[in-house]
Amino acid sequence: MTAGEPSRGLPVVTVFFCKADRIYETLEPIDIRYQISLPPGSSLRAIERSVLWYTEGKGEEDLEIHFFERLTDRAAVSGAAPEGRFAVGLPRSPLSYEGLIVKIRWCVRIRLFFASGRDFVSEHVFDLGRIPAAISGKVS
């Protein structure tokens, strides 16, 4: 379970992964359940739910979407908030990787679009595969 930022007018998005350690094998299904607490008086006009990987480190960021869903009509938005759930099968690659200058991170993002025009994104990282972190110049 991961929680979003605390109040101060910001929504709170809580995500529950189907595995407590959030480490998934390749081709394994991932089941995501989430809860959204909106600030008083605010209303949503769209929700985007995505599963993606991105690179971090020294290089420019590369990002690839594995699953993306945008809910815009009133019925779909009210069906996806304040609680929602979605599931998707994970691919064979790329695996999560903690390198020295290249890192690959998998995450679930819930992005909320408010009627006022602002948006808020909540990101929750998980691991695909069990690759140990790289150690500088390791020689075996």
Added chain:
Amino acid sequence: MRLPRFFAKKRGDRRTGAEVWGSIGDALFHSILLAAGLVFAAMLLTGSAVPEWRINHHFLEARATVVGKGLARRAVSGSTESTWQPCIRLQYPTTTGPEEAWAVRGDPAANRSAAAKPLAAISLGSELVCWYDPQAPGVVVLERGYNWWMWALTLLLPGALIAFGGSGVARAFAAWGKSEERQAALGNRPLPTGRKPGLEDCPGVPSCEDLVNSPGTILAFRLPIESGESWTLLGFGLFALLWNAVLVVLAVNAGFDLLGGRIDWLLLAILVPFLAVGVAGIVVFIRALILATAVGTTQVEISDHPLLPGGRYEVLLGQGGAGVFTSLEMAVELEEQATFRQGTDTRTERVVVWRTSLNSWQDVQLAPGTRFEGRGEFQVPATAMHSFNSEHNSLTWRVVIRGRPAHWPTFIRSFPVLIYPAAPRLGPSDQEATP
């Protein structure tokens, strides 16, 4: 109303510009380029292209009588000098009645006598073909045709600005108000997707087609060499060629000066360091050329490809050449490579994060016409990261041969290999983890 923030915190300690301001800045920059292209195109079209087009398509032909000759004097802006334009006074019939007007003849000249020369051949009362503007019969020309340089300028310069600016504006508007996830989902940027027969697609893993199309002489596949050495050699050669071409031009000028009895000390002072760099460039190129050819070819073969974590593979080194190698080593490395922008430059940083030696040999004696053969075995760690390649980041596995020939510097030759992700380990216990 809330203004967009200039900075929005991303992950970790990285900060990036807020998306709204980034989009506005991007759209504004490309709009300026587009506007400049449109203004430039409009100026060229209305100032030169359209009048030229009208002369060739709308002006009417007539036979004119020469009634006068003269030179139009035009002051050169910012100077006390003038140019002289030969002109002819013509009388010609038009659809609205007879008309009389001046027409230019030939190019302007810097001095008066040169400008008057073309007029000498034209006598008063003679007849010439002319073309006049039916909308303004007083406008008449003696020549038609197109200035292709002007048309090329009209199409190329504003065209490039309009294409670059217009595509940027279109891109900025296409991305306007869309999250980066939505842009990525809509964008058609397919990653290289590796596939091994019998295995599922592996997004982000390079394809191995180019690495398994060359059978080995002893083991299953012969690995292609990374062409870094060839590019370096080409780079040294081009540098030596271009630098010394400039040096020759400067030296010829200095030589003519000396023959004319003059000594240009500044030119000679520049020539000395230029000569030193030029000679050094040639020496470095010849040294690299001799090293590349004298060491002999290196061939690496492998028992299977692509590789899988936990797998054991045989690797064969074949080293050609002649003489003694003080040492030869065969190793496998994993290198991380990240490409990033630094100001206006694009830089690439490489770090070797894992390395294992497969075998090494000391004092290897090579005879001409034969090759040294050595074997090694590579056990891919069960938790090895697979090969990966995206637009700005990559993880590359390679077999690296390091050799130290006697009397020559150490050489390094690399042969990329691909490691695919291990087969999935799904079990019943994993499925029960759902809360």
